Amino acid sequence: MIDLLLPADVSSAHTRAETVPDGALFPEEEALIAQSVAKRRNDFATARACARRAMAGLGLPPTPVLHGHRGRPLWPEGIVGALTHCTGYRAAALARATDVLSLGIDAEPHAPLPTGVRELVTLPAERERIGPPLPEGTGDIHWDRVLFSAKESVFKTWYPVTGLELDFVEADLTFRRIAVPGSGDGSRGPVAEGTFAARLLLTDPALPTTLHGRWRVEDDIVATVVLVRPDWRKETAS
Template sequence: MIERLVPAYVASADTYDVDAPAGTLYPEEEQLIAASVDRRRHEFAAVRACARRAMATLGLPPAPVLRGVRGMPLWPAGTVGSMTHCDGYRAAVLARDTEVRGMGIDAEPNAPLPPGVWEVISLPSERARISVDVKDPAVHWGRLLFSAKESVFKTWYPLTLIELDFSEADITFHGDPDTATEGTFTAELLRTAPGMPTSYAGKWLVEDGFAVTSIVLSADAPVCRGDV
């Protein structure tokens, strides 16, 4: 599924299997989850198995994917990547840093948000454009909005190491809200950082019970010269 949301030069891998094959973690990775419950261990291992499949697609040897600040994945030198996992789905994408500057992917269950979350994650402008009060919708737009903002943050944070709040990205979905189950979106950032774009183009897809989003920031994307 994730391959439909990234360009051909981006390697991708996903799985609906909640478990990874035994012995797929490096010792350094095992240390990161030594105290974790089984569910966390399974998703951690399965998404890293996806990451190594993406490495192989790029012709790279398998390597551990460790964690940096705020859990940011640490990718092999010369590459840019992103990972996501939710109940029943794991995915990873990877590209050469000569082609991609930043990437973010996110998968969520295509289900209503928990009570109170919509008001926290959405801006007045987004609430004016998106109706979440649709009976039996094919797309749960509140959940898709959450996913899109997660993809924005996963693109932004590794490049800036600056926290980005839900209120600092304004998302516009493109596509017929009554019939579409895939399309594009635009994210306008309401803050700036030197060398970072203020507008991001993304893709979204709702299928098999999941809402999935992606942003791929090309190496030659226009940037903002302002201050943080």
């Protein structure tokens, strides 16, 4: 599903598998999770299996994907990218730095946010725009979860460029829904897609003050992406 939201010069891969065969990790990666519980190991390994497939899509050999501050993945020189994992979905997206300045991806289960989380991750204006939370099984879009995922993609785009952490209430998001042709009968939940704009309340000259992204809901998963081109200043000026 992530691939439907990304341009052709971004290589991506996804899986719904919860595990990968033993030996799929490099020794350096194994060392990072040697003491981790099974879920953490599975999340780590399946996301890196996706990363290796995305590397192949760029003509790159498979390499270890280690991590830096707060788990930020460390990519080969000249490559930018992002990983995501949630129950039932893992994905990676990579691009050459000559084509993409920074990108972020995120996947979440399409369900209401846990009690209390909505107020922590949204601004009052955002809550007014997306409306009240919906119970599960309504067949409509859980906008609070879409918003949460979109902010995760915003943060993954922001941090590698600025080196600063962005709080959930430092980005104000608005959403647009677009028609999805051939969206099916909805037997596995709604299929919907659209765009969003994230107005940054904390700004940095290295990035535009508004980041733009895309979102999609399908098969009970929310996926979001944000991408900034190296020439974004020219695009902003035009």
